[in-house]
Amino acid sequence: MPELPEVETTRRGIAPHIEGQRVSRILVRQPRLRWPIPETVLERLPPAQLHRVRRRAKYLLLEFETGHLLMHLGMSGSLHIVDPQHDAGKHDHLDLVFDNGQALRLTDPRRFGAVLWLGADPLEHPLLARLGPEPFSNEFAGSYLYRLSRGRKLPVKQFIMNQHIVTGVGNIYASEALFHSGIRPTRPAGKISAVRYQHLADAIKEVLAQAIAQGGTTLRDFVGGDGKPGYFQQQLHVYGRTGLPCSRCGHPLQETRLGNRSSVYCSHCQR
DNA sequence: CCCAAGACCTGGCGGC
DNA sequence: TGCCGCCAGGTCTTGG
Numbered sequence: 001m002p003e004l005p006e007v008e009t010t011r012r013g014i015a016p017h018i019e020g021q022r023v024s025r026i027l028v029r030q031p032r033l034r035w036p037i038p039e040t041v042l043e044r045l046p047p048a049q050l051h052r053v054r055r056r057a058k059y060l061l062l063e064f065e066t067g068h069l070l071m072h073l074g075m076s077g078s079l080h081i082v083d084p085q086h087d088a089g090k091h092d093h094l095d096l097v098f099d100n101g102q103a104l105r106l107t108d109p110r111r112f113g114a115v116l117w118l119g120a121d122p123l124e125h126p127l128l129a130r131l132g133p134e135p136f137s138n139e140f141a142g143s144y145l146y147r148l149s150r151g152r153k154l155p156v157k158q159f160i161m162n163q164h165i166v167t168g169v170g171n172i173y174a175s176e177a178l179f180h181s182g183i184r185p186t187r188p189a190g191k192i193s194a195v196r197y198q199h200l201a202d203a204i205k206e207v208l209a210q211a212i213a214q215g216g217t218t219l220r221d222f223v224g225g226d227g228k229p230g231y232f233q234q235q236l237h238v239y240g241r242t243g244l245p246c247s248r249c250g251h252p253l254q255e256t257r258l259g260n261r262s263s264v265y266c267s268h269c270q271r
Numbered sequence: 272c273c274c275a276a277g278a279c280c281t282g283g284c285g286g287c
Numbered sequence: 288t289g290c291c292g293c294c295a296g297g298t299c300t301t302g303g
Contacts, residue, residue, distance in 0.1 A: 074280090152273075259274095
């Protein structure tokens with residue numbers, strides 16, 4: 001579910017319900033996520049006021065007066081505002097219960113997500129310190145991609161999915177941005193011209209912005225923190241469309257595997 | 272540093 | 288129905 005647009009949609013959905021509220025209690029039903037939820041979360045958090053919910057890359061940072069709670073949704077995680085009395089399901093691993101009677105509930109069937117306590121300077125944590133620029137920042141541009149890609153042989157799709165190069169781009173939006181910029185996902189990153197990287201950077205910004213505007217992409221049962229589904233799925237041109245005709249030229253879309261991820265593209269429009 | 276492969280998990284689906 | 292293999296939105300770790 002969660003690439004940058006889904007994480008941002010989640011952030012916008014949950015923030016109004018919990019910003020300014022005080023956590024009164026934490027319920028950990030299943031601590032075994034990607035890493036065990038540390039005891040310090042239980043010890044340090046309640047009672048603490050949540051100032052705001054931020055996002056860096058695909059991470060959410062809950063900024064408390066006492067430090068920062070980092071959350072990552074992995075492949076299958078989601079966050080919802082619930083009545084804490086509401087029965088927890090099998091994959092509801094964590095509740096942050098707030099004074100206003102609502103709870104933030106983390107659901108994550110595959111448990112690739114993470115919940116960590118970061119303390120005072122979250123951006124210096126090893127998981128965040130070396131991340132690439134946010135895609136909507138000025139630093140992220142075609143010239144930046146061009147410069148960092150010189151001499152690199154790996155396929156451009158894997159290059160732009162590397163969070164140390166640019167953050168927030170996952171399998172769906174990498175596939176879509178490459179389609180919109182006419183670049184074949186298998187092309188070695190170091191063999192793409194500066195002008196084509198400008199098109200690619202623009203396409204990444206555009207596809208992510210459009211997806212956020214639509215509330216993300218709904219796959220399986222993803223809904224944002226406000227319970228509304230995402231509608232970007234209706235605008236996918238290649239992802240999940242192997243064998244269907246290209247929306248631009250009509251040729252059947254091809255599929256290959258890169259870095260063990262399925263990669264769909266049009267062999268006619270993407271070179 | 273660069274890159275490929277493996278690892279971590281559960282659930283849904285198609286095929287037999 | 289049941290079992291089996293494969294697939295799924297991520298990313299850290301390991302090893303060459």
